[in-house]
Amino acid sequence: MMATLSPATWRSLPGPEDITRVELPNGIVVLTRSNFNSSSVVINGYLPCGSLYDPPDKLGLAGFTARALMRGTARYDFQALHEALESVGASLGFSANVHTITFGGRALAEDLPLLLNLLSTCVREPTFPHDQVERLRAQLLTSLAIRAQDPAEMAELTFDALLFPDHPYGRSEDGYPETVKSIRREDLEAFHRAYFRPQGMVLVVVGAVAAEEVIAQVNAVLGNWLATPADENRIVPPVAPPRQTVRQHVPLPDKVQTELVIGTLGPKRNHPDYLPASLGNNILGQFGMMGRIGEVVREKAGLAYYAMSSLNAWMVAGSWEVNAGVNPANLDRAIELIREEIRRFVSEPVTEEELSDTQAHFIGRLPLSLESNAGVAGALLNMERFQLGLDYLQRYPQQVLAVTREQILEVARRYLDPERLIIVSAGPPAEG
Structure with a gap:
């Protein structure tokens, strides 16, 4: 006989009764669920500006930009930002995929204001210091060199290119050595200026914080982020299945x-x-x-x-x-x-x-x-x-x-x- 969840267990799963969803006036969507059985809090989310927006000769730009967000901001240099996180045992990180730049972090519930402030300064005020950009570029090129010698990575990369020819899904989100080498600090600034907007941003907060407090804290640090919509909203084209093996x-x-x-x-x-x-x-x-x-x-x-x-x-x-x-x-x-x-x-x-x-x-x-x-x-x-x-x-x-x-x-x-x-x-x- 097949095991199933009891009705009581079904009802205990997260749902409309205990998930709060609010859209701020500037377009940021906040979802939160309280869990007071834990002393910590987790944040997760994305901004709608992934590798879909990479120029063909600068593939990997969205990913480069995402990784550079924590290399220095208007309020924190690289060392100060990471010391702020480490001093309270918190974490924060950014990455990119085709559609979005994603972020995630965790901290004790009492340190949620700090975590949100660091998130805000990273997405709104990155300075892309030249020395940090060059260090990051060296790391990215090293990763690409390692990828080129990894059979599993190369098989998957080639498979995607053949399955999705001339399509965003068929291009490497990390770029290629020649495209990463061509990316300049000014490109990171331009990408951030053109595509980072509150509209379409999603932020999820789960942990030992009441929903109304989460909304108030998010509104305090991100509610005043105002920007006009991006100039373009790129549509991902449909894909046709292979016609032959x-x-x-x-x-x-x-x-x-x-x-x-x-x-x-x-x-x-x-x-x-x-x-x-x-x-x-x-x-x-x-x-x-x-x-x-x-x-x-x-x-x-x-x-x-x-x-x-x-x-x-x-x-x-x-x-x-x-x-x-x-x-x-x-x-x-x-x-x-x-x-x-x-x-x-x-x-x-x-x-x-x-x-x-x-x-x-x-x-x-x-x-x-x-x-x-x-x-x-x-x-x-x-x-x-x-x-x-x-x-x-x-x-x-x-x-x-x-x-x-x-x-x-x-x-x-x-x-x-x-x-x-x-x-x-x-x-x-x-x-x-």
């Missing part, structure tokens, strides 16, 4: 293992297909010993060190892919076995037992993921980012139980075509 190998001398990525497009995060696809993906290559693919390719055939599938869903599209680490001599056989499993997956429904076990797994892990302030903050941020609704977590168990074997098969057939896949490997040069 494309295979490419990235040769990396002196490597002994080959990393493999096989896949195609998947549903975007807020599409009705996402949940059936997610349950199906768990059966295909996640559950237990990495699902059907792990069972066949790794356990039975012994062709891979690991083999698993993943569903990556974003704002306008996603990817559905299988990743494996194999001995180069086993590459072709591993590819064929994976394609055979995909053919099987789209030819017949999953079993009742597979579906029941996966549903129980999805429902059972939900409250575990919400045990920490960080887990709740991440969930609230995704609910806002993908417009899932404040009652999403409370509806989630019922939605999972409503998915049928037939729905999973239908969605799998809609996205997974065994004859139209992107196949990328990276590792020792192919012989012959």
Whole structure:
């Protein structure tokens, strides 16, 4: 019999009753949920200005800008800012993806005003000191050099470029050595001036602070941030699935293992297909010993060190892919076995037992993921980012139980075509 959450547990999940959502007059959306069982507080959020806005010759600019925000501000130099955090055991950091510059931090509840003040000065008043920019550039170039020798990273990078040709999703968010070298301090200033705005910013606060106090504190430090809307709101174009199978190998001398990525497009995060696809993906290559693919390719055939599938869903599209680490001599056989499993997956429904076990797994892990302030903050941020609704977590168990074997098969057939896949490997040069 499948384990499910009791009605009492469902009602205890974060929902409209205990999540406060407020939009400030300047356009900042604040979501908060109190948790007085913890003495700490977590902040999470984003600004809507990611690598989508990178010029083609300066790819990596959004990420460079995000990482430079804490290198010096109008009120703190690099050392003073980090000493302010360390003196109270707090943390704060920034990063970038295609759509957003994201941030996250944590502190004791009593230090939330400090954390919010540091967040404010970083996003509103960065000074991009020349010496710090050059130090950061050296670090970024070192990371890119390490990436160039990492088979898994290079396979994924090439896979994205082939699956999303001439598209923001197909470009490296970290940029490339030549583009990072071309970025100047003035470019960071211009990017910040053009795209950092309160409109569209989302800030989540979870922890031992009352909702009204959170709103008052956020309003005190960010409510007076006024700026006109950005000059442009770039639209991410739609993506077409592969028309045929494309295979490419990235040769990396002196490597002994080959990393493999096989896949195609998947549903975007807020599409009705996402949940059936997610349950199906768990059966295909996640559950237990990495699902059907792990069972066949790794356990039975012994062709891979690991083999698993993943569903990556974003704002306008996603990817559905299988990743494996194999001995180069086993590459072709591993590819064929994976394609055979995909053919099987789209030819017949999953079993009742597979579906029941996966549903129980999805429902059972939900409250575990919400045990920490960080887990709740991440969930609230995704609910806002993908417009899932404040009652999403409370509806989630019922939605999972409503998915049928037939729905999973239908969605799998809609996205997974065994004859139209992107196949990328990276590792020792192919012989012959």
